Amino acid sequence: MNTFRGLKMLYWTGLISVTRSRAALFWTLAFPAFFLFVFGFVFGGSPGGATYLMPGLWTITVISATFFGTSMTMVTERENGTFRRYHVTPVTPQAIVTAFGLVQATTLVLSLILQGVLAWLVFKVDPQGPIYLLLPVFAAGIFAFTPLGLIVGSISRDMKTAPVVSNLLFFPLMFLSGAAVPFFMLPDAVQKIARLLPSTYLVEALQGVMVRGESLGKLSGPIAVLVLTGVVGFTLNTLLFRWESTDPVNRRNLAIALGGLALIYAAAALFGPELRMRINPS
Amino acid sequence: MLIETVGLEKQYGEVHALRGVSVSIEEGSVVGILGPNGAGKTTFVEIVEGLRRQSAGSVRVFGLDPVTESSALKQRLGVQLQSTHLPEDLTVREVLGLYRSFYEEAGTIEAALDYVDLSAKENARTRELSGGQKQRLAIAMALIHDPDLILLDEPTTGLDPAARRELHGVILGLKERGKSILLTTHYIEEAETLCDRVIILCDGRSVADGSPFELLEQAQGRNTVWIEVEGEIDFLPLVWAGAEPCGQEGRHLRFQTDDPAGFVVALGQLLQEQELTLTDLRLKRPNLEDMYLELVGGVEGGGGQSIGVDAGVDVGTGSEVDGGSGDVLPDTSINEDPKR
Numbered sequence: 001m002n003t004f005r006g007l008k009m010l011y012w013t014g015l016i017s018v019t020r021s022r023a024a025l026f027w028t029l030a031f032p033a034f035f036l037f038v039f040g041f042v043f044g045g046s047p048g049g050a051t052y053l054m055p056g057l058w059t060i061t062v063i064s065a066t067f068f069g070t071s072m073t074m075v076t077e078r079e080n081g082t083f084r085r086y087h088v089t090p091v092t093p094q095a096i097v098t099a100f101g102l103v104q105a106t107t108l109v110l111s112l113i114l115q116g117v118l119a120w121l122v123f124k125v126d127p128q129g130p131i132y133l134l135l136p137v138f139a140a141g142i143f144a145f146t147p148l149g150l151i152v153g154s155i156s157r158d159m160k161t162a163p164v165v166s167n168l169l170f171f172p173l174m175f176l177s178g179a180a181v182p183f184f185m186l187p188d189a190v191q192k193i194a195r196l197l198p199s200t201y202l203v204e205a206l207q208g209v210m211v212r213g214e215s216l217g218k219l220s221g222p223i224a225v226l227v228l229t230g231v232v233g234f235t236l237n238t239l240l241f242r243w244e245s246t247d248p249v250n251r252r253n254l255a256i257a258l259g260g261l262a263l264i265y266a267a268a269a270l271f272g273p274e275l276r277m278r279i280n281p282s
Numbered sequence: 283m284l285i286e287t288v289g290l291e292k293q294y295g296e297v298h299a300l301r302g303v304s305v306s307i308e309e310g311s312v313v314g315i316l317g318p319n320g321a322g323k324t325t326f327v328e329i330v331e332g333l334r335r336q337s338a339g340s341v342r343v344f345g346l347d348p349v350t351e352s353s354a355l356k357q358r359l360g361v362q363l364q365s366t367h368l369p370e371d372l373t374v375r376e377v378l379g380l381y382r383s384f385y386e387e388a389g390t391i392e393a394a395l396d397y398v399d400l401s402a403k404e405n406a407r408t409r410e411l412s413g414g415q416k417q418r419l420a421i422a423m424a425l426i427h428d429p430d431l432i433l434l435d436e437p438t439t440g441l442d443p444a445a446r447r448e449l450h451g452v453i454l455g456l457k458e459r460g461k462s463i464l465l466t467t468h469y470i471e472e473a474e475t476l477c478d479r480v481i482i483l484c485d486g487r488s489v490a491d492g493s494p495f496e497l498l499e500q501a502q503g504r505n506t507v508w509i510e511v512e513g514e515i516d517f518l519p520l521v522w523a524g525a526e527p528c529g530q531e532g533r534h535l536r537f538q539t540d541d542p543a544g545f546v547v548a549l550g551q552l553l554q555e556q557e558l559t560l561t562d563l564r565l566k567r568p569n570l571e572d573m574y575l576e577l578v579g580g581v582e583g584g585g586g587q588s589i590g591v592d593a594g595v596d597v598g599t600g601s602e603v604d605g606g607s608g609d610v611l612p613d614t615s616i617n618e619d620p621k622r
Contacts, residue, residue, distance in 0.1 A: 005383045006383045006384045008383070009379060009380045009383035010380065010383075013369065013372055013376055013377075013379075013380045016371065016372060016376065017369055017371040017372060020371035020372075020407075021371050080367040081363070081365060081366065081367045082367050082369070084333070084363065085363060085366055085367065085423075086384075087333060088331050088332070088333065088356065088359065088361040088363070089356060089361075089381060089384040089385070090353060090356040090357055090384050090385060090386075091384040
């Protein structure tokens, strides 16, 4: 097949579908904005407080979009037979997965930008570092989490199991990483476990820009962990891709995927520098 | 050779979906796979499409293995699955543009729309289409790259009679353009109308194979004749002529005969001798439905009556038809083909 043309059309029609779906627009734009206001008014009383809040909020937006948006959409498409129909055409799993990831990444970027602009306008957030540094951090975060969402979509048997798997991952990623609760408030043991979670590195990098005003050099550690996660995730995604719900999950490939991710995080936990968000910024 | 299968078998756990199906299908024909639900029709087509791997036997399509050489094969196959989910928020043109992008060489969207007579709806979102239009779009998706072989899996199932007839027109149009088509159906009328060749599958086996005409010649069923006369009739001369009386239906007497012409001659003499007036005469010849029911044994029906083919007999559902021995009075006169 003409891989690039197929990929481009899958991406383009995917975007069109999102813009024409009220439900998709609500979850992509309205819900993250609503989430911002709830958090902002409850916890972010001052510009400093709101600024400290944003890294966690953005991280939660990324996690929820990938584990509930990306994975659920993927399971839905597989269950309704869309993938099966693609299977009788020359389109490849790589093209489908990549287009899927790009559509989700595009909508996620819009959600994050909208939250940032609204936070700046309403809560007067005051980033301590240059705003442009948010771009590589967002890019790395989306690059890391999108394939994780796709993997969940691939391994979830059906629409009943997908939310269970997503929830099992969503809550630890949110609560143990410093996204929902300030990291310095977590017990030492939990902080050690948190180093095995990708969301921890996203919060760390975002706090580096927003709270500590760090340079790109200082952000490179957590960004590298996120990028490596994305590389492993995307590589293994096509191996785990299933055309139909009745296709068995390739356990060997799943074990390789989990093993690869475990290696990255074990190395980051053992050899990486101390997380700077352990220190109370105030 | 377009498709060649030898001893094709497929097993799902304990269930044998196909039990040694061997068929050869040549280019340029419309071949129908006919059979009740669970006969193995869809499994057969899915193996040809490369969606399933056979448990035993071999299959070649254009000389290619559908699984190991799927990339080359998919460029030449146009597939309409039994159910196609259409992206609701895209227009007809956008859907066709998407599927067109998957192929190395593809025809124009306009040509595909023209094939299925859907040009007027090109900018409509798929959610706005009727059931028949959606099915025509599904066929257009299969035609977008001008394939050498079109596989249609129960293309008219679930459609109302008008939509079904429209789709028959589309398929006949493809046939006129010389397309090779393999379609599965459980509508006998569809197989008779559309196909050059019919393969009847039952319980995973090929139980009949030939043109509808050839299959009709093999049909074992007898002719059924209904007569209505004014006055008392002594039908013994008709029995001497080889007819078998089968009782009365309202004011009609029913007979079965192998020689309808001899029956009519004997009836004419009887009417003259007994000075009776014939008020109605109806004849039903054995048709593909009779043969089909004989072969599949009325697998899903009860015992009772068969129904006219024109009613869109859904043999698969079993609720409308049976394999019983009775015939109902056809709503046609002697000069009409009872099926039409």
